[in-house]
Amino acid sequence: MTKLSIITINYNNIEGLKKTIASVVNQTYKEFEYIVIDGGSKDGSEEVISNYKSSIDYAVIEPDSGVYNAMNKGIYKANGSYLLFLNSGDVLYNSDVLAKVVGRLDKEYDFYYGDIVLSGSKKHKSFPSKLSFSFFYIKSLPHQATFIKRTVFDNVFYYNEDLKVNSDWELFSCAICKYNCTYEYLNFIISVMDTNGMSHDPKNQELIKKERTYCLEKHFPLYLEDYKKLFSDVPYFEINRFKMLKELENSFFSKKINSLFLKIQLRLLRNKSVKDL
Numbered sequence: 001m002t003k004l005s006i007i008t009i010n011y012n013n014i015e016g017l018k019k020t021i022a023s024v025v026n027q028t029y030k031e032f033e034y035i036v037i038d039g040g041s042k043d044g045s046e047e048v049i050s051n052y053k054s055s056i057d058y059a060v061i062e063p064d065s066g067v068y069n070a071m072n073k074g075i076y077k078a079n080g081s082y083l084l085f086l087n088s089g090d091v092l093y094n095s096d097v098l099a100k101v102v103g104r105l106d107k108e109y110d111f112y113y114g115d116i117v118l119s120g121s122k123k124h125k126s127f128p129s130k131l132s133f134s135f136f137y138i139k140s141l142p143h144q145a146t147f148i149k150r151t152v153f154d155n156v157f158y159y160n161e162d163l164k165v166n167s168d169w170e171l172f173s174c175a176i177c178k179y180n181c182t183y184e185y186l187n188f189i190i191s192v193m194d195t196n197g198m199s200h201d202p203k204n205q206e207l208i209k210k211e212r213t214y215c216l217e218k219h220f221p222l223y224l225e226d227y228k229k230l231f232s233d234v235p236y237f238e239i240n241r242f243k244m245l246k247e248l249e250n251s252f253f254s255k256k257i258n259s260l261f262l263k264i265q266l267r268l269l270r271n272k273s274v275k276d277l
Contacts, residue, residue, distance in 0.1 A: 005080030089194030
């Protein structure tokens with residue numbers, strides 16, 4: 001079975017598509033499957049795909065209902081043990097990335113993830129080696145730098161096509177925090193992420209919050225209920241609350257439990273200007 005399947009989703013982003021395909025086909029490691037799913041572009045993307053047909057194992061150009069519908073199409077066609085979604089505009093960091101990653105897949109964890117560089121600011125964004133619900137409550141893993149075991153989609157779920165921007169976050173958070181999927185952090189840069197995508201558009205920030213709230217209430221209702229009970233308007237001064245949380249953080253109990261809301265509250269309190277602390 002093929003070790004890797006690289007899947008590129010595109011819709012009317014010809015310049016981004018050119019960069020993405022070039023970064024994939026120029027890899028020194030060649031033993032991977034390359035899939036391109038185009039949503040029926042009218043900007044010349046079809047010609048670009050045709051020009052690279054000798055390097056693309058499967059391509060389809062047809063209308064879809066959105067990015068996650070297109071990503072699911074790629075999953076259904078993939079034969080690789082691990083899938084990487086490198087959508088148009090995203091590029092692999094250098095020509096040796098896949099060779100470096102393949103050498104780390106021997107443990108067969110469910111997820112392998114690494115760092116990214118943001119295309120606009122050139123900022124290097126790293127991720128923790130230990131994941132927790134508190135991490136996913138605030139952030140997510142970058143799909144451009146996360147190699148997902150093919151069986152995860154069958155064992156957990158495929159991308160939720162009802163969501164517009166948060167379906168990859170829903171999958172990551174549920175797979176790791178709810179289904180206990182295994183993972184390993186790759187401490188090097190995997191890709192340069194295109195910051196012109198939907199998740200970086202200021203117009204989508206309210207939608208992102210709305211979708212995340214929906215997913216949290218759907219998958220983790222008890223966690224949210226605990227938060228309301230423990231950390232809503234309680235009759236404590238901030239100084240006493242901080243001390244209480246700090247004691248809990250250092251306790252044996254908190255070290256054994258995924259302490260989502262504890263960490264969030266401590267972070268919020270540390271950022272406040274409390275003279276008596």
